[in-house]
Amino acid sequence: MRTETLKDVDDALEQQTSATVHHTTKTMPRWLSRLDFALGLIVSVPAAVLVLAEIVLLFSGVIARYVLHHPLIWSDELAAILFLWLAMTGAATALHRGSHMRMTALVNRMGEHWDPFWDTISLVASMLFLGLILVPSIAYIRQQWDILTPTMEINDGLRVAAIIFGVVSMLLICVVKLLAIGAKTAITGIAVSLVTVFALEHAGPVLQSLGNLNLVIFFVGVVGFTVLSGMPIAFSFGLSVFAYLSLSTSMPLEIVVSRMDEGMSQILLLAVPMFIFLGLLIEMTGMARAMINFLASLLGHVRGGLSYVLVGAMYLISGISGSKAADMAAVAPILFPEMKKRGENPGELVALLSATGAQTETVPPSIVLITIGSVTGVSISALFTGGLLPGLVLAFMLCLLVWWRARKFEPTSSTGAAWSLVGKAFVISIPALALPVVIRMAVVEGVATATEVSTVGIAYAVVAGLLVYRCFSWKRIGPMLVETAALSGAILVIIGTATAMAWALTQSGFSHGLANFMQHLPGGAFTFMVVSIFMFIILGSVLEGIPAIVLFGPLLFPIARAVGIHEVQYAMVVILSMGLGLFSPPFGVGYYGACAVSKISPNLGIRPIMGYMTALFIGIAVIAAVPWISTGFLKS
Structure with a gap:
């Protein structure tokens, strides 16, 4: 198996980051390229700083409470304020880097000559959503302006201002991207979008008479079309909610902004960026390589061996963070690079990761189990007990399918590794394998909350990388912070717009x-x-x-x-x-x-x-x- 030096990995990451950040500048005029680069710095630098600030703040809270016995009563409040800024600057960074989630399977089948047209439709629709949310966001800030946080007495409008900053930044990024497209294609896409908006606007009286049939029109029809046309998923959800409320109801649109704020500002979700960064750190410090080498020595000769490891790993760590996105972020960066080297199809990897996310929903301590117990009166301890075996049943079903699909492929090695090599790989991997134990024990023993525990893992990984594996590159920290912010923003803004959609269905x-x-x-x-x-x-x-x-x-x-x-x-x-x-x-x-x-x-x-x-x-x-x-x- 081919090995890579740390320098090779560093260079590859930097090249990938550079290519991703500047992918929109290759076909731009010089002045537009400079503007695009400046916008990238304006959103990505604050996003990276906010990720670092959250890590330091949460870990300081753990040290102050557990070691010094003087808890920082203001730390959670400040973390919540910074979190919305992280989500919005991260979302803008993701848009600049082109890393928002999109479904382009249908568009790609139409041929490359249609790509500029659909890119234009996607950009104009995204700008429409951002434009629609801008005015209600201003109104929402006015509502929150007189509210002070209970401990630090900071004006809540300063927190909510993150939404305005993110929306304006994303609007400007969309404008730059639109200017980079050919004039003829851009005009055609804009014209088609405007005609669609005009038709829907004049259909308002008819739509208001349809009642709940509008749920099908907007949350199935509009969402389905915009998603399949390649529009970012988050913007698709948000646009459908705005269209539904503005065309078929008389509800104030700032409610959408407040629901998005509620969805993105759940402090439990702060575990998402923390675990994403932890996953990148585990890979950079060599801990991931140590774990994979040991697991490969055990299962490398088994067809689909690392797929079984993925199913088991998700079951074991599920519930530590309270967030499925955070659980996946803790596993995927560790296993996927090696699985790809072994010839695994990337589509199979993300499909199995998604399936394991669904499989482990009942594994305690699950926030969903706690919620269902709280709202229905079912014993939470009974739910915790009852949730273990169903997760194992689904794990067995997934493993059966992994075995069936892997039976046609030859493993990397036809024979198992010698036990001496397995033992050596195990000894090397002990500090890395101890990480999940450290994280879970920190939660069980009350050292850290589910939100804070990832920072304990980060501190552990830094020490292990510097002192044990001696594989630590300071120059990679910056790109990793930007990557964390972009991925987190892409995920959190989807959760925000999905929360707004859920509220609309409820009402x-x-x-x-x-x-x-x-x-x-x-x-x-x-x-x-x-x-x-x-x-x-x-x-x-x-x-x-x-x-x-x-x-x-x-x-x-x-x-x-x-x-x-x-x-x-x-x-x-x-x-x-x-x-x-x-x-x-x-x-x-x-x-x-x-x-x-x-x-x-x-x-x-x-x-x-x-x-x-x-x-x-x-x-x-x-x-x-x-x-x-x-x-x-x-x-x-």
């Missing part, structure tokens, strides 16, 4: 109508369970786990009890069904999060993910049919 009365329909289904427990599975798969792709649970849990769990379904079993089926929807393209937000974390195009995973989702669906059906899987270990 439409759709949830109560659906619960009423479920209550009057014929066929008893069997029909109710079957319909629940399909319903929550669909809801999971639109609402994500927690909003759907909060919305439908209190309504549907009493019905499940009434028809004789054990509440813990129903919880497992509901959570896993939502996970299946959450990680299923084209609407599942989790799938695009997996693509962002692994830096693999969404197009590549569409075909292979269908098999993994089918395996998960069969596993969910087994869990629904066999109550013991969820309830067998509960105390009677």
Whole structure:
């Protein structure tokens, strides 16, 4: 197997970063290229500084509370303020680098000569969303201006100003990109977009008379078209919400901004950038190479060996951060480089990563389990106990599919490594293998919260890289911080716009109508369970786990009890069904999060993910049919 020196890796990363950052400048006039470069610095430098500031702030909170026994009562508050700025500057950085999640499979089939046209449509639609959100954002800042934070007494408008900065920056970046496209193509794309907007605007009175049929028009039709036309997923979700509210309701549009703020500002999500940076750090310090060498010595001669490792790794670390995106960010950067070297298809990798994200939704300590217990009254300890075996059942189903798909391919080595080499690789990898143990123990022992624990891992990785593996490059820290901010921003802005979409669905009365329909289904427990599975798969792709649970849990769990379904079993089926929807393209937000974390195009995973989702669906059906899987270990 080919090995790379640290210098080779450094150079490759710098070349990749440079190529990514300046990919839009190659065909630009000189003055436009300079403007593009300046915009890149304006958004990426603050984003990198904010990532570093959050790391230092959270780790200082751990030291102050656990070591010095003098907690920083203001640290969480400041971290929350900086977090929204990180999300928005990161989103702008991702747009400048072209790293927002897009679905371009359909557009690519039309031929290269159509690319400029669809790029223009995507840019104009993105600018339309950004333009629509700008005025409500100003109104939202005015609403928040008189609100002071409880501890530091900082004006909340300063935090919300991040939205204005991000929106204006992204608008300017879109304008630069549009100017770089040929005039004829740009004019054509703008004209088509304006005609579409004009037609929808004049259809407003008709749309307002359609009631909840507008949910299909905007959240299926508009989202489906914009996603498949190559528009960034986050902007597609946001545009559909704005179109729905402005054309078919009389609700104030600043509500969309407040919902986006709520979705992006959940302090638990701060684990996402922290774990993304930890994953990059593990790779840079040589810890990833040590772990992979040991795992390869054990399973390198087995067909699909590292795929089994991926399934097991996601099961073991799931729930540490409370965020699936953070869990994936902790695993993918470690395993994927080596798996690619071994000839694995990138589409297969991101498909399996998405599937493992759905598979581990019930593994405690899961924030979804805690939420479902809180809103339905089901014992959280019972949910924790009942969630372990369903995750293993789905892991078994995925491993069966991995075995089936890998049977045609020869492993890298036909014979296993000598036990002396396995032992040597194990000794070398001990400091790296101890990292997940350190992270989990830090949470269990109360050293750090789920949000802070990644910084404990970062500190551990820095020490291990400097003193143990002696593989640490200071010049890579800057590009890694920028990369972290861009990936985080791309993920967080999707979560923000998806939260706004979930709120719009709630306000439409759709949830109560659906619960009423479920209550009057014929066929008893069997029909109710079957319909629940399909319903929550669909809801999971639109609402994500927690909003759907909060919305439908209190309504549907009493019905499940009434028809004789054990509440813990129903919880497992509901959570896993939502996970299946959450990680299923084209609407599942989790799938695009997996693509962002692994830096693999969404197009590549569409075909292979269908098999993994089918395996998960069969596993969910087994869990629904066999109550013991969820309830067998509960105390009677």
